Amino acid sequence: MRVFVMKRTCLLSCFLALLLPLLSRQEEHSKLLLVSFDGFRWDYVDRVPTPNFHALMEEGVQVEKVENTYITKTLPNHYTLVTGLHAESHGVVANEMYDPVLNRSFSMEGPEVYDSRWWEEAVPLWVTTQKAGRRSGAAMWPGSDVAIRGVYPTHYVPYNASMPFEMRVEKLISWFLGTEAIDFGVLYWEEPDETGHNVGPESPLMDVVIEDIDRKLGFLREKLKISGLYDKINLIVTSDHGMTQLSRNKIIELDAYVSQDLYTWIDKSPVVGILPKEGKFEEVYNSLENANPNMVVYKKEDIPDYFHYKHNARIMPIIIEAKEGWTIVKNRTEPFMMGNHGYDNHLHSMHPVFVARGPSFRTGYTKTAMRSVDLYPLMCYILGVQPLPNNGSLASVQDLLVEKPTPRPTLPSVPNEPSYAWALGLFLGAALVVGFLVPFVKQVTQRQLPPLPLSNQEISQPLLQEDHKVALIHVPVKHGLSAKSNQYYWCHA
Numbered sequence: 397m398r399v400f401v402m403k404r405t406c407l408l409s410c411f412l413a414l415l416l417p418l419l420s421r422q423e424e425h426s427k428l429l430l431v432s433f434d435g436f437r438w439d440y441v442d443r444v445p446t447p448n449f450h451a452l453m454e455e456g457v458q459v460e461k462v463e464n465t466y467i468t469k470t471l472p473n474h475y476t477l478v479t480g481l482h483a484e485s486h487g488v489v490a491n492e493m494y495d496p497v498l499n500r501s502f503s504m505e506g507p508e509v510y511d512s513r514w515w516e517e518a519v520p521l522w523v524t525t526q527k528a529g530r531r532s533g534a535a536m537w538p539g540s541d542v543a544i545r546g547v548y549p550t551h552y553v554p555y556n557a558s559m560p561f562e563m564r565v566e567k568l569i570s571w572f573l574g575t576e577a578i579d580f581g582v583l584y585w586e587e588p589d590e591t592g593h594n595v596g597p598e599s600p601l602m603d604v605v606i607e608d609i610d611r612k613l614g615f616l617r618e619k620l621k622i623s624g625l626y627d628k629i630n631l632i633v634t635s636d637h638g639m640t641q642l643s644r645n646k647i648i649e650l651d652a653y654v655s656q657d658l659y660t661w662i663d664k665s666p667v668v669g670i671l672p673k674e675g676k677f678e679e680v681y682n683s684l685e686n687a688n689p690n691m692v693v694y695k696k697e698d699i700p701d702y703f704h705y706k707h708n709a710r711i712m713p714i715i716i717e718a719k720e721g722w723t724i725v726k727n728r729t730e731p732f733m734m735g736n737h738g739y740d741n742h743l744h745s746m747h748p749v750f751v752a753r754g755p756s757f758r759t760g761y762t763k764t765a766m767r768s769v770d771l772y773p774l775m776c777y778i779l780g781v782q783p784l785p786n787n788g789s790l791a792s793v794q795d796l797l798v799e800k801p802t803p804r805p806t807l808p809s810v811p812n813e814p815s816y817a818w819a820l821g822l823f824l825g826a827a828l829v830v831g832f833l834v835p836f837v838k839q840v841t842q843r844q845l846p847p848l849p850l851s852n853q854e855i856s857q858p859l860l861q862e863d864h865k866v867a868l869i870h871v872p873v874k875h876g877l878s879a880k881s882n883q884y885y886w887c888h889a
């Protein structure tokens with residue numbers, strides 16, 4: 397009887413001891429919202445007044461020089477941010493690709509973005525978060541409306557370039573607050589990339605867009621404050637790449653050196669993937685190798701190791717890299733852009749902004765440099781999720797975080813008299829917790845969620861639901877959209 401009583405007492409204390417720190421940690425420290433403003437170069441924050449970016453720096457941390465991954469394009473870098481892998485390892489090596497194993501082509505403007513095979517050489521953080529029994533929500537992050545390994549984010553919206561930023565924010569906040577509250581959110585916005593391509597980063601017209609982005613960040617901060625989330629969640633605001641100014645006097649025409657009949661052109665300037673026709677490799681390579689001093693021509697096996705851009709079948713046998721500011725075209729019939737990115741990831745102009753704040757981050761701290769692959773292990777640490785193998789290093793970015801409080805012993809103090817019964821009770825209690833509560837909690841968290849109203853193309857997914865692979869097919873959003881607004885943006889990105 398006494399043992400029984402002790403056991404019950406202990407069951408309760410074990411329950412509290414084991415679960416309370418877990419729960420409070422989850423609620424107070426581990427929520428995370430990752431925001432990307434496409435093409436927001438690191439130095440835009442010092443170009444015009446950006447009070448909201450600067451508020452985040454004062455309340456949190458800033459990294460001045462974030463080295464992103466080669467090639468510095470939109471899809472490769474967005475996937476790097478959520479996988480911690482270089483492009484050669486996550487497989488999304490460009491915005492336009494050819495996979496010789498699948499014998500298929502990929503364009504970010506086309507319906508093949510929904511073919512999960514293009515994404516499944518890696519597993520993004522939202523999937524890993526859900527496998528760990530937590531929830532995620534995505535407003536437009538590249539790949540987040542694809543069933544990667546059969547899993548969609550718990551909540552997401554199919555890509556729709558016309559959906560206003562404010563609506564994306566409202567959705568994320570409702571997902572963070574809902575009864576099935578998410579732990580990890582990702583938010584994507586197309587600007588200032590689009591304007592950067594159209595007018596060039598040196599144009600004064602950019603100032604207006606940068607100020608507008610800062611106002612949008614202000615809207616997000618305000619909404620987080622009103623909803624009581626501002627001091628509870630960790631907010632990271634970053635981007636995929638920077639932008640550099642182009643010139644009509646810096647155009648390289650490949651037609652002048654090699655016939656289009658000899659090769660297939662895979663990805664666009666400034667890093668062009670060249671697939672020579674059968675038996676034409678040497679001819680194409682020899683024609684291009686020393687043709688123009690403003691481009692570098694690599695055989696795949698000679699691509700420098702520091703690019704980490706070699707070991708993937710989707711990287712073409714020859715790649716041509718333009719020097720900064722130069723544009724490679726077949727001939728001058730192609731449209732011209734005033735700004736572009738994709739160049740060498742060591743160029744400062746290619747680097748994105750990085751600011752973050754929240755309970756996990758230090759305040760008023762500036763770090764000189766990090767690599768974008770390091771963000772993944774950092775986010776896993778904040779979320780308390782086991783990272784998958786990756787190319788990042790938590791140690792090299794841990795100084796961004798507040799020092800972890802040393803865990804205090806949380807077991808109840810041992811009563812000094814009935815030690816045998818207490819020990820037995822502890823043992824039985826712990827066994828009960830493990831044997832009963834854990835499956836129970838698992839059961840509860842993995843139970844099929846009640847259907848949420850499907851407003852505005854929002855789709856709610858049960859956790860780890862595998863049989864929803866076809867769910868998106870009936871949604872004609874992206875395919876219809878890609879004809880116009882989608883393409884307008886994506887084709888430049």
Ligand SMILES: *[C@@H]1O[C@H](CO)[C@@H](O)[C@H](O)[C@H]1NC(C)=O
Nearest residue numbers: 494495496497498499500501
């Ligand atoms: C690759 O696909 C194309 C059609 O898209 C086809 O003509 C060609 O024969 C295929 N090549 C191989 C090696 O299967």
Ligand SMILES: *[C@@H]1O[C@H](CO)[C@@H](O)[C@H](O)[C@H]1NC(C)=O
Nearest residue numbers: 556558559560563853873877
């Ligand atoms: C995209 O979003 C806009 C703005 O919310 C909406 O009016 C439009 O219907 C959406 N398009 C699709 C295809 O859902």
Ligand SMILES: *[C@@H]1O[C@H](CO)[C@@H](O)[C@H](O)[C@H]1NC(C)=O
Nearest residue numbers: 651656725726727728729730
């Ligand atoms: C320019 O390139 C396009 C393909 O991009 C080709 O169709 C066209 O014939 C080329 N024009 C000239 C003048 O070679």
Ligand SMILES: *[C@@H]1O[C@H](CO)[C@@H](O)[C@H](O)[C@H]1NC(C)=O
Nearest residue numbers: 481482485704784785786787
């Ligand atoms: C990046 O990480 C992947 C997965 O662990 C690994 O296979 C690859 O070799 C790593 N790349 C580098 C350059 O270390």
Ligand SMILES: [Zn+2]
Nearest residue numbers: 434435470636
């Ligand atoms: Zn981009």
